[in-house]
Amino acid sequence: MAQMNLTPLDDVLDKHFGKVGTPKRDAFESDVDEALHAYRLGEAIKKARIEQNLTQEQLGGNCNH
Template sequence: MAKMNFTPADKLIDDVWGKVGTPERDAMEAQLKDDLQAYYIGEAIKAERLKQNLTQEELGKKVGVKRSQICKLESGKCIITLPTMSKVFKALGITTATLDLGIGGKVALW
């Protein structure tokens, strides 16, 4: 049997996006963080919509957007703004939200 050589994932990441601390790596990690946040918010929207037995089209009508926009939000394919987030969650009956700033305290969003 032939010997297999394995390359650690950290080395592959370094080869593609550069070492930690380089501008390319920092940009990739920032984009990944943004994408993950958009995904988690989208999952929260989808879970609440399904819990209420709403279609994407029905939620879109409540928010004032097309079904395709709800689909993009739920899949994390677009970064949601605070005003849009407010409209979506209010349409789902979530009337208050706070942002926890840790040592800076909490801020009411809507």
């Protein structure tokens, strides 16, 4: 069986976004942090909605814009 060569994630990030502390890497990490925050917030809203037996439409208040 062929041996796999694994590359550490930090090496891949350094190659594509620059070292930690560079503007491009900082922007990437900021984008990732924002995306994770949005995901976690959405999951918290979803959990609360399901616990209250609400549909997405009910939660949205049936808005007709």
